[in-house]
Amino acid sequence: MDWLNAIVQGMLLGGLYALFAAGLSLIFGVMRLVNIAHGDFIVLAAFLGLATTTALGVHPFVAALFVIPAMAVIGYALQRGVLNQTLGDDLLPPLLVTFGLSVIIQNALLEVYSADPQKLNAGPLEVTSIPVGGLSVGLLPLLTFGVAVMVIGGLQWMFYHTALGRAFRAVSDNQDIAQLMGLNRRHIFGLAMALALAVTALAGILLGVRTSFDPASGGARLIFGFEAVIIGGLGNLWGTLAGGIILGVAQNIGAQINPGWQLLAGHIAFLVILAVRPTGLFPRMSG
């Protein structure tokens, strides 16, 4: 039963990892940009959630209603103001600039909030659990997983059934020709980053409710998100969810064997899959 429990909890944790990964995947898919600061944006969102809950005295999920649009605006402004200037044939400038952003965000948070761990308080929700066939499943992880499935499903639908999704795919395919269609790629990239950071906002709030966080927490989140994207296969959103689940399950099984092995087990699972299937489990079908 312990093992079954570990697997189920790991799957639910995978939902959170998929949320970490979704924005990363979206950005890479649309503009081939690897956002090194992605994890720090997750943490920034958690701190914005903290600021909102303390200022207004509201539940973190209510705070999300402020944090999501705020992060979207930050994303659009950042893309139009900074990141668009770094995009080109060379992959290095965006890497360097987002690395710089990562340092800036961490230090700014450190300045304002110190290095003390913080936590978002979601009240009784955090300890509520539902008995499922002999297992006791936490409501919060279940909710997180549900949100992840809805976000991934929503992004997938947006990508393949809306004019915006069509524009994302067109710009990703061929920027010049997309411009000929009247699409301003700088604006489209701005919208993609806005959407990615909106998803990141949700991830940050759910992270902050689940565990404590501090200004230096971003790095590990970037790695988890990155691993989930690679395991699932670049450019496949459902694959990203599967990647998150595999990572979560591997970590929990590792922890079941020996509590110190949690992270190691996740990284080993990632490396094994990378070695066996370098393109990930579900690479995007070409065409």
Add this chain to the structure above:
Amino acid sequence: MPEPMLQITGLNSYYGDFQALYNLNMHVDAGEVLAIIGANGAGKTTLMRSITGLLPNGPGEVTYKGDAIGALRADQIAFKGIALVPEGRQLFPSLSVEENLLIGGQTGRAGPWSLDKVFELFPILKERRSAPSTALSGGQQQMVAIGRALMSNPDLLLMDEISLGLAPVIIKTIYDALPEIVGDGMSAVIVEQDISKALSVTSRLYCLQEGRVTLEGQSKAVSRDDISRAYFGVE
């Protein structure tokens, strides 16, 4: 004399340090179908890229309906009603046939062309509307590329080597559709290496050679000798 729809004045175009077009002057009148011919590397595609804004130019080097558009971005020019069928078709591989057409209508310009009208023009595309664009034959892809450009209801349609790499029977199908395309008074520029094809459907022509205009004339009036001189630079 009414001012031309498109006026190109002293256009110089560059790829980095390399100059591809030299002090080019030409115009397209409203409702006119114009041919641009020239050997490989003469600068025809570069000219298309300059007109559509994919290559930046000085503002006054290209004027369209009286507006200086030389320095506008390609997406801004698209909204003004200039559409390009690019060389090599360049469909969006991630989009289905229908999506490729729909994205052509992204500008939302009003006019006679719609998804249904394009399907009427090229019925095979209706059958294959859900197929990925990569699954189509070359000829069908060219039809999508033309339909995609028409979907923006352009006032000026540029077509860059639409017969390149296609079987003669397919080329005929596509050229047979031309009168219907330009019938509504749309202006068109047809870039071709196949000279007789180009002359048969146009009223006027320019010939480019190494980035310069070497011949301008009425398609019916120019002689073969004039053309080969302008084309190859042989005296």
